[in-house]
Amino acid sequence: MLQVRNLSKDYDALSALDNLSFQVDDGQFLCILGPTGCGKTTLLRMIAGLITPSAGEIILDGQKVRSPGPDRGFVFQEYALFPWRTVQQNVEFGLEVRGLAPAERQRTARAYIALVGLTGFEHYLPKQLSGGMKQRIAVARVLANDPRIVLMDEPFAALDCQTRNVMQEELLKVWDAQQRKTILFVTHNVEEAVFLADSILVLSHRPGRLVESIPVDLPRPRDRLSPELHRLRGRILDLLAGQVSKTELLGETCTTI
Amino acid sequence: MAVALRTPAREQTYRELSSVRTHLSRAAALIPFVAFLAVWQIVASSGLTPPYLVPSPLAVVHAFAAELASGRLLLNLGLSLEHYVLGLAWGISWGILFGLALAWFPWADRTLEPFVDAFRPIPPVAWIPFVILWLGIRTESAAFIISIAAFYTCFRNTYAGVKGVDRVLIEAAHTLGENSSVGLVRRVVLPAALPSILTGIRVSLGLGWMSLVAAEIFGIQGLGLRMVEAGGMLAMDVVIVYMIVIGVVSLATDWAFTWIEARLLRWK
Numbered sequence A: 001m002l003q004v005r006n007l008s009k010d011y012d013a014l015s016a017l018d019n020l021s022f023q024v025d026d027g028q029f030l031c032i033l034g035p036t037g038c039g040k041t042t043l044l045r046m047i048a049g050l051i052t053p054s055a056g057e058i059i060l061d062g063q064k065v066r067s068p069g070p071d072r073g074f075v076f077q078e079y080a081l082f083p084w085r086t087v088q089q090n091v092e093f094g095l096e097v098r099g100l101a102p103a104e105r106q107r108t109a110r111a112y113i114a115l116v117g118l119t120g121f122e123h124y125l126p127k128q129l130s131g132g133m134k135q136r137i138a139v140a141r142v143l144a145n146d147p148r149i150v151l152m153d154e155p156f157a158a159l160d161c162q163t164r165n166v167m168q169e170e171l172l173k174v175w176d177a178q179q180r181k182t183i184l185f186v187t188h189n190v191e192e193a194v195f196l197a198d199s200i201l202v203l204s205h206r207p208g209r210l211v212e213s214i215p216v217d218l219p220r221p222r223d224r225l226s227p228e229l230h231r232l233r234g235r236i237l238d239l240l241a242g243q244v245s246k247t248e249l250l251g252e253t254c255t256t257i
Numbered sequence B: 001m002a003v004a005l006r007t008p009a010r011e012q013t014y015r016e017l018s019s020v021r022t023h024l025s026r027a028a029a030l031i032p033f034v035a036f037l038a039v040w041q042i043v044a045s046s047g048l049t050p051p052y053l054v055p056s057p058l059a060v061v062h063a064f065a066a067e068l069a070s071g072r073l074l075l076n077l078g079l080s081l082e083h084y085v086l087g088l089a090w091g092i093s094w095g096i097l098f099g100l101a102l103a104w105f106p107w108a109d110r111t112l113e114p115f116v117d118a119f120r121p122i123p124p125v126a127w128i129p130f131v132i133l134w135l136g137i138r139t140e141s142a143a144f145i146i147s148i149a150a151f152y153t154c155f156r157n158t159y160a161g162v163k164g165v166d167r168v169l170i171e172a173a174h175t176l177g178e179n180s181s182v183g184l185v186r187r188v189v190l191p192a193a194l195p196s197i198l199t200g201i202r203v204s205l206g207l208g209w210m211s212l213v214a215a216e217i218f219g220i221q222g223l224g225l226r227m228v229e230a231g232g233m234l235a236m237d238v239v240i241v242y243m244i245v246i247g248v249v250s251l252a253t254d255w256a257f258t259w260i261e262a263r264l265l266r267w268k
């Protein structure tokens, strides 16, 4: 279980996140939604241990988070693949650090490459992959490390609408195949949040405060065009109406074909 | 109907023609060389200039054969290569080490960077009197002079390369479990800075030949000294032989290194 208690972060005079508390049960898919600059990335980076909070604490399974560790995988918006490593070598990175034998590394990496549907691309370099493929590898690289929780910072924001929809569905499949690890998924996009999440955390305009925590009790697999999803989306947009313009949170809408 | 139909047979002819054309345009690069040799030979054999000022190309070929037969050419080449390899090995390894350390550890940067940089404006050749006095006339003295330029070039390039490593790659490594400094440097920083480091090495290889001649002129036997001695004896044909040898070897080093570099940086 992940607990965030009275967390705040100031960058010099600027308050990015203000007294945020919430907790995430194991196996939850939590989406964090909020206007730009409200501290979503800051929150994820603190949970990852990449930056330290100004106040408050983060507790994972009873242990206070102090530094980065492989138990909290991070999927970056800009992929952050190592460009000099092949797909296979990228996925093996964490296993290599752990000191696994080459044969086992190779076997594990192959399994995760297969899981994200990129078998056959093991020897490709990142520069030879499309954005969607890069992000799949970034996900495989994190999952190969068998983390407790996966932190994803707008992982599909750089992808076109069509690819993004496909990636969302595949992410849910992978999540299922992996006994549903805890996922914290930051997004700008209300549609994305209602499609993916078990629960949505809506943050206010900067400094980020909790506006509401919305459970999404809709069965999976979900239909993007279902009236329930549509209604929920409307509710969240109303909730955010005071925070931002609707267009910012809607993102581009597209219909899957 | 002025539209030419592109039949397979015509395609074939076009391709052949265009390949002939590229070969021709490559061959065109030879023209200046041939013209240069021709003018040189004409001037030399015109009798307008004394042979000690403009030796004929043929005289140079003879001088080359003589230097080779006497064993002097290979001896001097061997000695110079020793200076070169030793000097570059020192300069490049210390340059990379300092560049890495100063760019990676803020405390090292603060304390050492201004000091190291203070010596940079001094041309390597200016060190020669000191080096000769301290080390004497020997291999290490020439190597040391050569190492200075290589050191600063590799230092600067490594430093910039390491400072320029994309932070997100380091953060990715952190979150994948790599938290030791040694591991980060080996797995992320060095590979990410490699393009910049290799540029430093390649520039050093060129600078090495320049400082080599300068260092040897002060009496350390090698290609440079032989060249200056021959100049003193007005044996311009011999001087030209050594000019060409240095040029060819330096070009070959550059090509070989460019080849290696391209292989190492295939991921770019």
Ligand SMILES: Nc1ncnc2c1ncn2[C@@H]1O[C@H](COP(=O)(O)OP(=O)(O)OP(=O)(O)O)[C@@H](O)[C@H]1O
Binding pocket: A011, A014, A016, A034, A035, A036, A037, A038, A039, A040, A041, A042, A043, A188, A206
């Ligand atoms: N390293 C930093 N130094 C100073 N200020 C920062 C730093 N990182 C973020 N900020 C500021 O903190 C605030 C929150 O930034 P953060 O990146 O967390 O927002 P975000 O919610 O992820 O925004 P977006 O949706 O645009 O990605 C912003 O105003 C930003 O300018």
Ligand SMILES: [Mg+2]
Binding pocket: A040, A041, A042, A153
């Ligand atoms: Mg962000």
